[in-house]
Amino acid sequence: MLKLTLKRQPTYPVEAGTIAPDRWRNLSLPQIGGIALVHGNRSLRLDDFFSIEGDPSDEILEIQGDCRLFKGIGSGMQSGFLKMLGPSGWHTGAFLRGGKIELHGDTGDHLGSEMRGGEIRLFGNAGHAVGGAYSGSRHGMRGGTIFVEGNCGHEVGSKMRRGLIAIRGACGDYLGVNMIAGTIVCLKPAGIRAGAGLKRGSLLCFGGVREIPLNYRRSHHVDLTFLRLLSRFLNRQGFHLPPSVLQQPLARYCGDLLSIARGELLLPEPTP
Amino acid sequence: MSIQVKVNSTKIADTFAEAFPMTACRLIVTAANRNWCQHCALAATGYAASVIGCDTEAGVERFLSEEETPDGRAGVALLFFAFSREGLQKAVVNRVAQCVLTCPTTACYNGIENKEKPIQIGGQLRYFGDGWQMSKVLGTARYWRIPTMDGEFVCEDVFGTIKGIGGGNFLILAQSPEAGLHAAEQAVQAIRQLPNVILPFPGGVVRSGSKVGSRYKSLKASTNEAYCPTLSGIVPSALPESVRAVYEIVIDGLSREDISRAMKVGIQAACISGVIEISAGNYGGKLGPHHFRLSEILGGGNA
Numbered sequence: 001m002l003k004l005t006l007k008r009q010p011t012y013p014v015e016a017g018t019i020a021p022d023r024w025r026n027l028s029l030p031q032i033g034g035i036a037l038v039h040g041n042r043s044l045r046l047d048d049f050f051s052i053e054g055d056p057s058d059e060i061l062e063i064q065g066d067c068r069l070f071k072g073i074g075s076g077m078q079s080g081f082l083k084m085l086g087p088s089g090w091h092t093g094a095f096l097r098g099g100k101i102e103l104h105g106d107t108g109d110h111l112g113s114e115m116r117g118g119e120i121r122l123f124g125n126a127g128h129a130v131g132g133a134y135s136g137s138r139h140g141m142r143g144g145t146i147f148v149e150g151n152c153g154h155e156v157g158s159k160m161r162r163g164l165i166a167i168r169g170a171c172g173d174y175l176g177v178n179m180i181a182g183t184i185v186c187l188k189p190a191g192i193r194a195g196a197g198l199k200r201g202s203l204l205c206f207g208g209v210r211e212i213p214l215n216y217r218r219s220h221h222v223d224l225t226f227l228r229l230l231s232r233f234l235n236r237q238g239f240h241l242p243p244s245v246l247q248q249p250l251a252r253y254c255g256d257l258l259s260i261a262r263g264e265l266l267l268p269e270p271t272p
Numbered sequence: 273m274s275i276q277v278k279v280n281s282t283k284i285a286d287t288f289a290e291a292f293p294m295t296a297c298r299l300i301v302t303a304a305n306r307n308w309c310q311h312c313a314l315a316a317t318g319y320a321a322s323v324i325g326c327d328t329e330a331g332v333e334r335f336l337s338e339e340e341t342p343d344g345r346a347g348v349a350l351l352f353f354a355f356s357r358e359g360l361q362k363a364v365v366n367r368v369a370q371c372v373l374t375c376p377t378t379a380c381y382n383g384i385e386n387k388e389k390p391i392q393i394g395g396q397l398r399y400f401g402d403g404w405q406m407s408k409v410l411g412t413a414r415y416w417r418i419p420t421m422d423g424e425f426v427c428e429d430v431f432g433t434i435k436g437i438g439g440g441n442f443l444i445l446a447q448s449p450e451a452g453l454h455a456a457e458q459a460v461q462a463i464r465q466l467p468n469v470i471l472p473f474p475g476g477v478v479r480s481g482s483k484v485g486s487r488y489k490s491l492k493a494s495t496n497e498a499y500c501p502t503l504s505g506i507v508p509s510a511l512p513e514s515v516r517a518v519y520e521i522v523i524d525g526l527s528r529e530d531i532s533r534a535m536k537v538g539i540q541a542a543c544i545s546g547v548i549e550i551s552a553g554n555y556g557g558k559l560g561p562h563h564f565r566l567s568e569i570l571g572g573g574n575a
Contacts, residue, residue, distance in 0.1 A: 143409065162409055183408060200406060222423040225302075225379045226408060226415070228343035229426060233410045262404065 001058060002032070004050040006065025006086070012040035013089065014049070017072035021061035021080035022099065032056060037070075059099070068108060074101050077118065090127070093120045096144060109153065110134070115163070117144045128153035128172065131165050141165070141182065147239050154191065157184045160201065166239050176203045179263065183230070187245060198256045198263035204230075205267050206245045216255035216265055224252075227266075277567045282543035282550055284566050289441045289535065290554035291562040294323075294353040295360050296436030296526055297391060298333065298383030301372055302347040306335060309348040312378050315371035317350055321473045322522075324482070324493050328363035329353040329438055329524050331470030342381045343426070349383055351470045353438045353524045360433065361391035369397055373418070373425050380425075382413070384432035394427035437562050440523035440531035443481065443499065443551040444542050449517035451546025453477070456519040462541035469525040469534040478520040484555055496553070515548050528562060536569045 002024065015038040024032050033047030046052070059080030067073065067084065072091040074082045079099045090108035093101045096115035103120070109127035112120045113134060130152050131141035140159040151169035157176045166185040173191035176184050181200040188207040195203050195213055231241050249269040255261050277284035301316070303309045313332045320330035333349040341347035354360035372380050380393070394416040398405040401418040407429075408415045414429035444459070446452030460476035463469060486494035497503045498510040499518045511518070521538050525531040539550050552566055
């Protein structure tokens with residue numbers, strides 16, 4: 001296992017997209033220390049910020065410290081395990097293709113944006129556009145799984161194409177906006193305009209939404225087999241759904257009628 | 273034919289069962305309760321006794337508890353065997369479409385982990401959704417959700433296949449039909465406790481053992497007259513004088529070890545009073561590469 005410990009806080013945001021355990025597998029510690037990080041408009045070395053110890057060959061990397069100014073850590077990672085003990089910055093795990101990222105601390109915007117595979121597990125709160133698309137991109141997340149044990153900001157899963165996002169906390173506005181397919185589970189309330197522009201895909205808002213979108217049509221309540229399958233899958237992944245969540249009656253809304261209306265929004269049945 | 277081994281007082285013929293490689297898949301079917309699992313299993317594995325005349329050989333492997341199924345409901349594991357992957361896919365797609373999709377509350381999942389040589393089931397059936405079907409990817413598996421009149425039918429996209437073995441068998445030579453059938457039932461009951469094997473024939477027992485070919489050109493198989501008691505005086509018979517009935521147990525399994533274990537357990541259960549001899553069906557070793565010598569399966573000595 002390779003261990004990086006933050007020894008100097010950067011003054012400006014640092015472009016840290018080179019930090020990923022699979023890319024360092026065959027490098028020596030001096031080579032790793034010499035990896036360039038762009039700090040403001042200057043190029044500095046990795047060991048200017050971190051003390052480095054351990055062995056990178058097993059593709060396990062642990063980073064300790066407040067890294068909220070380091071952008072893009074683990075982006076494009078294809079394999080291995082990255083663990084961060086402390087806050088992380090924007091774009092963490094963006095374009096992820098494989099492996100696992102575990103974050104103990106809050107993270108910035110664009111967590112796992114446009115990722116295609118692998119798993120991100122966040123024990124903290126996330127910023128906006130979790131698993132979403134970058135401006136101008138056609139697709140957001142295209143595969144893999146994101147588990148968030150805290151809350152998320154706006155536009156979670158925007159233009160999401162495939163994969164699963166499970167959020168134990170609350171979400172901001174525009175949850176799953178322009179989502180193409182995939183599944184988002186949110187256990188606490190979501191903000192306004194959830195599912196706006198949804199084509200296919202499923203939004204499971206067990207905590208309800210601030211307002212039910214007008215461009216959705218309510219369908220009859222049924223016991224969906226997929227929900228059982230999903231809850232078993234989440235349990236196996238260590239994301240346990242409380243029994244109270246599973247036992248509550250759900251209403252199914254079909255939409256978005258302004259799009260092709262093949263998606264679904266599952267909400268708690270309103271109490272009379 | 274020399275007799276070397278005995279189980280209880282039953283002679284074990286010094287011969288072997290000849291079996292063939294087949295492509296196999298396992299379906300995990302779940303439903304609201306065991307009753308509907310049973311209805312579905314009976315329908316999906318019906319008319320699937322022998323590839324001589326059916327598109328596949330199929331049977332119930334075992335019923336599953338709620339803890340063992342992907343969606344936490346009652347379930348049943350079904351095994352299907354065919355000579356090729358293409359043939360297996362065609363048969364299973366048809367059977368799932370007509371017998372599982374149509375059965376109330378059911379869902380259908382892959383039961384073989386290895387997906388290197390998969391067959392597509394849900395991916396074929398999704399078109400029944402007429403555009404309203406939804407794809408869901410959980411982990412590495414893709415599922416299709418097809419709207420139905422009672423909710424939705426969930427079916428996994430692709431199912432793994434494995435090189436299995438079809439046609440493991442043994443013959444129960446009994447002094448009366450009653451004794452033979454009772455022994456066969458005992459064997460079936462014992463074999464059905466084992467995983468990875470099925471008994472594709474009705475009740476697990478065959479009374480019309482066949483030989484390859486016929487005097488009629490259009491028939492691939494015909495009655496095995498050497499084992500028919502009613503013909504023993506007129507054709508060269510394989511039956512000892514005291515035998516009045518023969519029943520065959522045919523076993524399909526996922527591996528050679530599974531077949532061997534099932535044959536051993538079945539033979540031991542069948543060797544009861546009234547059973548004169550246990551033999552096995554083969555074609556001289558010319559057709560199937562898998563040979564199961566009875567004496568070796570039973571350990572080579574008196575069991």
